[in-house]
Amino acid sequence: DIEMTQSPDSLSVSLGERATINCKSGQTLLHSFDNRNYLAWYQQRPGQPPKLLISWASTRESGVPDRFGGGGSGTDFTLTINGLQAEDVAVYYCQQYFSIPLTFGGGTRVEIK
Amino acid sequence: QVQLQESGPGLVKPSETLSLTCAVSGFSISQGFYWGWIRQSPAKGLEWIGHIHHSGIVDYTPSLKSRVTITVDTSKNEFSLTLTSVTATDTAVYFCARRSSGYDEQYFDSWGRGTLVIVSS
Numbered sequence: 001d002i003e004m005t006q007s008p009d010s011l012s013v014s015l016g017e018r019a020t021i022n023c024k025s026g027q028t029l030l031h032s033f034d035n036r037n038y039l040a041w042y043q044q045r046p047g048q049p050p051k052l053l054i055s056w057a058s059t060r061e062s063g064v065p066d067r068f069g070g071g072g073s074g075t076d077f078t079l080t081i082n083g084l085q086a087e088d089v090a091v092y093y094c095q096q097y098f099s100i101p102l103t104f105g106g107g108t109r110v111e112i113k
Numbered sequence: 114q115v116q117l118q119e120s121g122p123g124l125v126k127p128s129e130t131l132s133l134t135c136a137v138s139g140f141s142i143s144q145g146f147y148w149g150w151i152r153q154s155p156a157k158g159l160e161w162i163g164h165i166h167h168s169g170i171v172d173y174t175p176s177l178k179s180r181v182t183i184t185v186d187t188s189k190n191e192f193s194l195t196l197t198s199v200t201a202t203d204t205a206v207y208f209c210a211r212r213s214s215g216y217d218e219q220y221f222d223s224w225g226r227g228t229l230v231i232v233s234s
Contacts (some may be wrong), residue, residue, distance in 0.1 A: 001175075040220035049208055049224035050159070061222070095161060097219035101174040104159035 002026050002096050006105035010096055012113040017079040021108045023094035028074045029057075031098065038098035041079045044107075045090045053092075054079070086112060115140035116224035117209050125203075125232050131196040135209030135225060135229060142167050142185060147212035148192045150183060154205035164212050164219075165192060199232045206230075 003026035012051040013019040029038045037057035042050035052061050057077055066084045081088055089112060094105040121133035124169060135148070140150060149164030163173035165183045173181050177196070185192040206229050210221035 001220075034217075038217070038219075042221075049227055050221070051224070052220060052222045055213075055218070055220050095159075095220060097217070100172055100219075101176075102161040102219055104161070106158050 001101055002029075002099060002103050004094055004096055004103050004105035006092075006094060006108050008108060008113065009106070010109035012111045013081075013084045014113045015086065016071045016083050017113075019084050019110050021079040021081075021092050021110070022033050023072075023077045023079070025075045025077075025096055025098075027098075028103070029077075029098045030074050037073050037077070038096060039070075039072075039077050040095045040097065041068075042093045042095065043088075044093065045087075050093060065087050071107070081110070082109070115211055115223045117211065119206075119207060119209050119225045119228040121230070122227060123229055123231060125199055125230060126234050127200055127232055129197050131194070131203060131228055131230055131232075133194045133207055133209075133228065133230070134191050135193070136189075136191045137211075138190070140211075141187075142190050142192065143187045146214045147219075148177060148183075148185060149210050149220070150194045151208045151210055151224075152205035153208065153227070153231050156202070157205075160205075162194065162207075163195075201232050204230065204232045 007022045039057045041054040044050045058070040069080045091107045147164040150162040182195045193206040206227040208227045209225045211223040
């Protein structure tokens, strides 16, 4: 199984500031045959199911604000929220889909400072 | 817009079988995509259980493979999860979700609201 490790566990950010979440995989998620990173990011607001934000490490889903950005390659990835808004308070998860079983990171809680 | 809704007992006794159904609306399961189950607990976080294609192609997480079955009923536009011999560690919120259609696109673009299942006598 590919282990996914997120850091920090939680962070407090002022409104309008940047939040950066890290995700590290136990093995590379970069597939050699298509040169794509098999990583997704989700947002889970309180009392709601996860919502897909980003796939292929950096491709935003339709309707996701452009203040959300995904980066990284191989084993190290980041989710950046530029200009944090109140509605961004949530837990964020990374998920690898390089191989079965699909696995998720432990989550990073983002709060307003 | 696709909508998913889980249903089933909220309480299951240890050693018995957990059965959940996910009703899909706004999209025909027969059109494609994969349909999956994910659970969430404080102890294990988000845990992928498995997913199925309307053709019957199915994948399960190895740790649950001996106890889990996912089936699809295209006539009812729903899919189901069965987990046998449950213990307290199977207590979780169970989500059904749609997995993207591409063979390599194993991420989930639509989710049900989830249903809490407690295993207790």
